[in-house]
Amino acid sequence: MQAMTVTNxxxxxxxxNYFKQGLDGPLSQFPSKEKRKLIILEAIADRFETETRYTEKEVNAVLQTMYEDFALIRRALIDYGFLARSLDCTEYWVAEEEQS
Structure with missing residues (x-):
């Protein structure tokens, strides 16, 4: 995937625009545009501790507080590489950034 340049x-x-009550609040909607989606997913991934293993139930509990379709967000976090999961889908963790 090509890296996108995003200014601060x-x-x-x-x-x-998407977290109208601040980053700890709910997500108003999930964007369809790729660049916005990546910005939102990065902010959501920051809600998870980097050295912690989570169950699917724990991941869902975090995501349910911010968006009704939490399964959509969970899948997107996996698909875009912000979270990783075990092959049997019992453990989730913050994916390590690729070393360049």
Missing amino acids: EEKQKVLS
Whole structure:
């Protein structure tokens, strides 16, 4: 996937448009545009501790507080590489960033 350039100003604008009550609040809607989606998913992934293993139920509990279709968000976090999961889908964790 090609890396996208996002300015800090652009990132803040997207986050304030989709998290109207702040980053700890609910997500108003899930964007369809790729760039916005990546910004939103990165912010959501920040709600998870990097050294912690989570069950699907624990991941869902975090995501349910921010968006009604939490399964959509969980799948997107996996698909876009922000979270990883075990082959049997019993454990989830924050994916390590690729070393370049």
